[in-house]
Amino acid sequence: MFAKAQPLAVAGTHLGDLALCPAEPDGFLPADARIIDALTAPVALIVHADRLNQELRAARQQTVDASAAERARIRNDLHDGLGPSLSGVALGLEAVQASVTGHSATLEELVRRLRSEVGHAVEEVRRVIDALRPSALDLHSLVPALRERALALTLAAGGRLQIAVEAPDDVPTLPEPVETAAFRIVDEALTNVVKHAGATRCRVRLSFGTVLTLEVHDDGRGMHPDRESDGRVGLLSMRRRAEQLNGSFHIVSRRRANTVRAELPLDT
Structure with missing residues (x-):
């Protein structure tokens, strides 16, 4: 042959x-x-x-x-x-x-x-x-960038904290200001969880409609927004980012649970 x-x-x-x-x-x-x-x-x-x-x-x-x-x-x-x-x-x-x-x-x-x-x-x-603009968004879109960040924080916590990022498969293309604000808000919320909440589980949920809805829920101790040591500066930063885009920001804190919620209009 x-x-x-x-x-x-x-x-x-x-x-x-x-x-x-x-x-x-x-x-x-x-x-x-x-x-x-x-x-x-x-x-x-x-x-x-x-x-x-x-x-x-x-x-x-x-x-x-x-x-x-x-x-x-x-x-x-x-x-x-x-x-x-x-x-x-x-x-x-x-x-x-x-x-x-x-x-x-x-x-x-x-x-x-x-x-x-x-x-x-x-x-x-x-x-x-x-x-x-966060450098992570130069390499990935919002959801993969958040998952990469969540993995990094999970590893940094030595496995004591498990972070899951939930998002639909069909994520629309986001305006750059919205994508940047969303990443910063979630990143700040996760940082607060790691530093202050003493949580073992944290879930990040994203949903898309006329607005991008972000929810960060953890099972840690309740935050006290009036105490800077519990992340007050970070809370103010997250609120400011949402309001700059004509969005909204809320936090619900209980004895063993915290939920950070932000809504960002997608017509920015």
Whole structure:
């Protein structure tokens, strides 16, 4: 039996060779040659399309990696550079204001205004950091990204907490602001569960209609929203994200159960 190497080419570009072995001991028959000629072009197109897909996936991954790296750089520059610098200026102005109190009303007013402006700048930096799109959403859509995050938190908890993410199979394409807000709200809710609830089970449920409804339910101890140690800052952040999209945010806390619920309009 003699193998035959049939060249595969598209637009004059050689892609490789198709190795063929005859079914008969005497080699290829004339009818085989016609069949091989008829199949060569479609096989070459399939190989070419597969290579293009691989190149496209590689290019997309490079773009995602570059985007994530740039986002991380901006976040770090703001968080570790500009943010602390502005906070230092604010503290310096506070000291200046204390030292000039009672000496000059004009100078006191000027320092007060400067402190206010710096304070606004610090809040703006925090807002920019907070608004950066999560890198997980560059690689996945919302549901896979949440499942990946839930798995990471489950592993980090050493198996003491089991987190399940429930969602329909036919998830619609979401507006980017809604997808970002939904991921951040669920991520913050899960973080609160891990840090404060002492729960063993947590369920994240997503449903889609005219609004995206998010529910995060756990079997941990009830939260006290007035206590910052129980995640008050995180609760305020989740509420703000929902209300910025004209949505709603509610939390129901009992002695051994908590439910965080948010509704985000899908016409954003």
